[in-house]
Amino acid sequence: MKENLQAVEQNTKNRASNANPRKAVELYDEFVRLKSETDRLRAERNSNSAQMKGKLEKEQRDQLIAKGQQLKEELAVIEEKLAQVESQMQYEGQRVPNLTHPAVPIGGEENAAVLNMIGSQQQFGFTPKDHVAIAEALDMVDFDSASEVSGQKFYYLRNAGALLELALVNWAMTKVVAKHGFTPLMTPDLVKASVLEKCGFQPRGTETQVYSIQDSQLCLTGTAEVPLGGVYMDKVLKESDLPIKMAAFGHCFRTEAGAAGAAGKGLYRVHQFSKVEMFVLCTPAQSEALHEELRQIEVELFSELGLHFKVLDMPSCDLGAPAYRKFDVEAWMPGLNRYGEISSASNCTDYQSRRLNIRYRPSSQGHSDSDDGSSSDGSGAKQGGKKGGKKGGGSSDRGTEFVYTLNATACAVPRMIVAILENFQQEDGSVIVPEPLRPFLGGMEVIKPPARKAGH
CATH class of the missing domain: 1.10.287.40 (Serine-tRNA synthetase, tRNA binding domain)
Known part of the structure; x- marks a missing residue:
């Protein structure tokens, strides 16, 4: 610097x-x-x-x-x-934020570059409803009880809503583990504030998105990226072990400070939600190809569900501090009459690993910390989630280099529910279940209002 x-x-x-x-x-x-x-x-x-x-x-x-x-x-x-x-x-x-990839557009959100436009908008012979009206009519969600129990921006998922969350999580985890070789993990929801800071998040300040536990060094994590980043903290890995690809199911907690208006309606912006997160450790030379791989996994997942969405190369003002480059996926949400973010994939280079002190020992000479990651060997992933190597020796650990870290969302449940309900709603109020989710819903093809019990 x-x-x-x-x-x-x-x-x-x-x-x-x-x-x-x-x-x-x-x-x-x-x-x-x-x-x-x-x-x-x-x-x-x-x-x-x-x-x-x-x-x-x-x-x-x-x-x-x-x-x-x-x-x-x-x-x-x-x-x-x-x-x-x-x-x-x-x-x-x-x-101080990470450096920025030279291809990243400079400016605000309006300068985002469209990389892909997948599918087309659903056409309806009726006026489409938003997900709140659909979910409440199908008895899938209860905002009123949640507001009494926990406050605004909380919710209960009920009946098909609860089953749909479980189906989405199992579907996404099965895809990234069985097909793409990620190691599955279940992560802690509480992390030390120091680990959160090392991952590039600020747990303090009036605009923080982080819930801190009073009289404690612990915070509720806003993404499984944080506990996944901590798995190999202060470790030295072998180059032959890289890349390490992990996928975690975790609960996310966010204060949503400053969030208001239509974008905060219903399930779109909430204080607590479930998510399947992908996290990768790799060498600098592998990072760009792996970033593209993460983007393609997201495209594959959301295409399989039949959603219409666009992939954006996000501009400099929209990058979080750790991100060198970030791709966002925005799905069309007809009830909200706009595109809404459902996923992102970030290359954080060595921004997090320097703070977490995650290093690897090159298997041969010719590697350099200045490698900008512009090339890739396209090698496959090794098993992750298990601590390997030995304690790192900080900057004095000769012959080692910092790994690069990447993260991407496989499935952020509430926004996926929003997209599914609004895109596959029928005129009679029912919702067609995307075919890939049906095996995880006991074969359910259509979500209909639950049958009322006699006498009710």
């Missing part, structure tokens, strides 16, 4: 980030100065102590004792300042 400050500042500006790279560099310079002063005082203190070991006159010993006390006090002041500066430096440094 210090050696490329102007470029980093421009990148931060392009991404509309409020980070301050110059301040981070200034704090680094101050940290180096204080560290040097601390080392000097410690050396002087040690020298002073060594002089007291021999036979000394009382006056000379008293002078050395006084000098030792003075050095101790000076050192305590400097060490306290050093700790404060280091903390500030870490905070400011962690706010």
Whole structure:
């Protein structure tokens, strides 16, 4: 950052980030100065102590004792300042976003580039309803009870709604595990705030999306990306073990600070939801091909369901801090009369792995930390989810390099339910179940209102 400050500042500006790279560099310079002063005082203190070991006159010993006390006090002041500066430096440094892929459009959401347009909009011989009206008529969801129990933006899934969530999760997990070689995991919903920060998320501040547990270092995770990123924290892997591909089912919790309006209606934007997340560790040279692989998996999944959607190369202002490049999938939602995001796939390069200290040992020479990932060997995945290697040695671990990390959504359940209900609704209020989900729903082909019990 210090050696490329102007470029980093421009990148931060392009991404509309409020980070301050110059301040981070200034704090680094101050940290180096204080560290040097601390080392000097410690050396002087040690020298002073060594002089007291021999036979000394009382006056000379008293002078050395006084000098030792003075050095101790000076050192305590400097060490306290050093700790404060280091903390500030870490905070400011962690706010600086990743670099940006040269192909990423510069600007806001309106500058997103359409990479694929799959399928076509459903045509209806009637006015389509939104998913809230459909789900409530089919007794699939209960917002009112949830608002009494938990508050706004929570929900109960009932009857076919509950079964549909389980079907979507099992379908997505089966596809990515059986066909694409991902290792399945069930992850913790609570993670340490430090791990969350190392993955590039900010658990503090008025606009945070993170729920923190009071009087605890734990937070509710907003995505399984975080606990998956932590699986290999402080580990050194063998190059032959890469890429490692993991898929996790997890619950996601988000404050949705600042979210309001039509986009927040019903199931589209909620505080808690289930998701199947894909996460990959790889070498820099493998990363771009794997990013494309993740994109193609998403296209395959949503095409199989019969959805109409577009794949976008997201612009610089829409990238989260860890992402070097991000592809979004937006599905057509006729009830909402717009496209809505249902998935994304990000290449985070070494932004997360540097903080998590996940390294690999190249099997041969010729590898470099400066590799921009523009080439790929297209190698297959190795089994993930099991800790391997040994404890990493930080930046002093010679002969190792940082892995690259990628993540992608296989299935964010509530938004998939929105897309399915709105696209496959029928005039009589029923909903056609996409064929791939039927085996996971006991053969159910159509969602109809549940039969009423006698006397009701």
